[in-house]
Amino acid sequence: MRYSVFAGGKRLRPILALAAAEAVGGERAPVLEPASGLELIHTYSLIHDDLPALDDDAIRRGAPSCHVAFGEAVAILAGDALLTHGLGALARYPEEEIYNALKVRALAAVVDAIGTAGMIGGQIADLEAESAGAAPDLALVRLIHENKTGRLIRASLAVGGILSFADEAHLQRLDAYGRAVGLAFQIKDDLLDVESDAGTLGKPAGKDAAAGKATFPAAVGVERSRAMLRESVAEAVAEARGLPGSGGRLPELAEFVARRIS
Amino acid sequence: MRYSVFAGGKRLRPILALAAAEAVGGERAPVLEPASGLELIHTYSLIHDDLPALDDDAIRRGAPSCHVAFGEAVAILAGDALLTHGLGALARYPEEEIYNALKVRALAAVVDAIGTAGMIGGQIADLEAESAGAAPDLALVRLIHENKTGRLIRASLAVGGILSFADEAHLQRLDAYGRAVGLAFQIKDDLLDVESDAGTLGKPAGKDAAAGKATFPAAVGVERSRAMLRESVAEAVAEARGLPGSGGRLPELAEFVARRIS
Numbered sequence: 001m002r003y004s005v006f007a008g009g010k011r012l013r014p015i016l017a018l019a020a021a022e023a024v025g026g027e028r029a030p031v032l033e034p035a036s037g038l039e040l041i042h043t044y045s046l047i048h049d050d051l052p053a054l055d056d057d058a059i060r061r062g063a064p065s066c067h068v069a070f071g072e073a074v075a076i077l078a079g080d081a082l083l084t085h086g087l088g089a090l091a092r093y094p095e096e097e098i099y100n101a102l103k104v105r106a107l108a109a110v111v112d113a114i115g116t117a118g119m120i121g122g123q124i125a126d127l128e129a130e131s132a133g134a135a136p137d138l139a140l141v142r143l144i145h146e147n148k149t150g151r152l153i154r155a156s157l158a159v160g161g162i163l164s165f166a167d168e169a170h171l172q173r174l175d176a177y178g179r180a181v182g183l184a185f186q187i188k189d190d191l192l193d194v195e196s197d198a199g200t201l202g203k204p205a206g207k208d209a210a211a212g213k214a215t216f217p218a219a220v221g222v223e224r225s226r227a228m229l230r231e232s233v234a235e236a237v238a239e240a241r242g243l244p245g246s247g248g249r250l251p252e253l254a255e256f257v258a259r260r261i262s
Numbered sequence: 263m264r265y266s267v268f269a270g271g272k273r274l275r276p277i278l279a280l281a282a283a284e285a286v287g288g289e290r291a292p293v294l295e296p297a298s299g300l301e302l303i304h305t306y307s308l309i310h311d312d313l314p315a316l317d318d319d320a321i322r323r324g325a326p327s328c329h330v331a332f333g334e335a336v337a338i339l340a341g342d343a344l345l346t347h348g349l350g351a352l353a354r355y356p357e358e359e360i361y362n363a364l365k366v367r368a369l370a371a372v373v374d375a376i377g378t379a380g381m382i383g384g385q386i387a388d389l390e391a392e393s394a395g396a397a398p399d400l401a402l403v404r405l406i407h408e409n410k411t412g413r414l415i416r417a418s419l420a421v422g423g424i425l426s427f428a429d430e431a432h433l434q435r436l437d438a439y440g441r442a443v444g445l446a447f448q449i450k451d452d453l454l455d456v457e458s459d460a461g462t463l464g465k466p467a468g469k470d471a472a473a474g475k476a477t478f479p480a481a482v483g484v485e486r487s488r489a490m491l492r493e494s495v496a497e498a499v500a501e502a503r504g505l506p507g508s509g510g511r512l513p514e515l516a517e518f519v520a521r522r523i524s
Contacts, residue, residue, distance in 0.1 A: 001378070048338055048339075048342060051338060053333070053334035053335045053338060054335050054338065054339075071315070072315035073315045073316050073389055074386070074389070076310055076313060076315060076316065076338065077310075077316075077382050077385055077386060079342075080306075080310060080341075080342075080345065081377055081378050081382045083342065083345055083346065084349075084373055084376055084382070085373065085377050085378070087346075087349050087353075087369075087373065088369070088370065088373035088374075088377065091349075091366055091369040091370055091373060092366075097363065100362040100363045100365075100366050101359065101362045103362075103366055104354075104366065107349075107350070107353040107369075108350065108353055108354050111347065111353060111354075112350075114346055115343055115346045115347050115350065116263070116343050116347070120342060120343045120346070124336070124339060127335055127336070
């Protein structure tokens with residue numbers, strides 16, 4: 001668990017949760033542990049996704065994947081425990097009584113985001129698309145990615161907003177921002193797989209194309225993917241600017257997502 | 263998920279949660295969905311435990327294990343989703359505002375029970391004991407089983423009690439009952455592996471001994487295990503009788519655990 005959580009990573013989900021809190025006038029402190037829970041949940045998804053029965057990835061965050069370092073049994077259990085304690089952090093923090101209703105709401109949002117109608121549904125759709133072997137079209141690629149990665153990114157913004165007592169209008173704007181940033185994140189991820197190398201990425205490059213994965217470049221080509229990336233970032237920035245204080249750090253985070261090199 | 267949840271099973275954990283609710287003067291209705299969540303969590307633990315990298319069990323509840331029926335990838339994700347939605351059911355139900363503080367408390371109890379200091383810790387200790395190959399002693403067997411199966415059984419009683427507004431004295435008594443019933447359950451499980459056959463059990467018999475598993479019969483022999491089983495049931499019954507209405511169905515459930523044939 002420690003090995004995989006502390007192997008690095010961008011910490012995008014907790015950062016988005018904290019930035020969302022600040023953008024709606026909240027404080028960071030009450031969101032710190034729940035935001036950490038989101039990173040534990042993200043790490044669980046990476047560990048299980050890397051397993052031989054799933055994506056069979058031997059390298060993650062520049063180091064051997066969890067199952068390569070510790071064996072499959074420990075990797076399965078480490079992922080299980082990170083999911084358990086990730087949701088546990090959302091149940092337990094912040095500890096003050098006044099947060100109970102908000103914690104229950106935040107937990108439901110995260111469970112929806114990572115369950116069968118979210119992340120796991122996306123992973124199953126991804127598996128099915130791969131085994132069907134059909135050429136990926138844009139609608140399928142969007143469906144897979146909106147669920148597989150987009151939903152937890154959106155939920156991270158929701159957690160920050162909910163635990164900061166945000167009103168419904170602000171929560172909706174955070175969600176629109178999260179939807180656009182999540183799309184941008186995934187398009188960029190797919191582009192990096194095409195355009196980068198393993199040393200920079202911290203994981204093998206070119207693997208998606210080799211595996212016939214449903215990616216944006218495979219569905220619409222590199223140029224159209226780059227245009228979609230620019231549009232998604234612009235949309236995210238516009239949504240964020242509609243929040244108090246012009247969205248605080250949220251606009252620059254959207255631009256970071258498109259600029260990042262790993 | 264449906265395949266494994268509806269393959270049968272005793273439903274012991276939800277039944278204990280409902281019986282605990284009744285034993286402290288609560289009602290069944292508010293506990294139904296959280297109790298179902300406990301069964302989803304239990305089923306997740308079975309699916310992952312049966313995987314080739316862990317216990318490598320091909321038969322469960324009289325039918326092919328999840329990974330045999332659907333492949334390892336789907337089995338891993340099905341387990342992940344059952345854990346997710348199991349905890350989700352505890353976060354979401356009962357829906358009334360008045361339960362928010364209780365739900366947060368019940369969730370924390372379940373997370374503790376199934377996390378690294380509970381079920382997953384027990385599974386890791388079990389893996390390590392197997393790979394060390396040392397002769398199991400009673401302290402190690404108890405440690406493994408108290409965590410691997412005992413903690414979720416105790417948490418099931420806690421969930422029923424907490425969501426029924428039980429006072430601390432009653433919660434402590436439910437916990438003492440759960441500790442004794444959990445021990446009885448596991449001793450009986452180990453004895454069935456020695457004494458029964460696959461047709462009756464719905465899973466292979468004699469597998470623990472063949473694998474050099476840390477079991478009560480391996481540690482202290484069959485006769486002493488039977489005596490410990492009787493003592494644990496007697497202790498559970500005594501604890502239950504101290505609850506209002508003599509513990510309702512709890513005493514007979516303790517006796518069922520020792521009498522069961524699968």
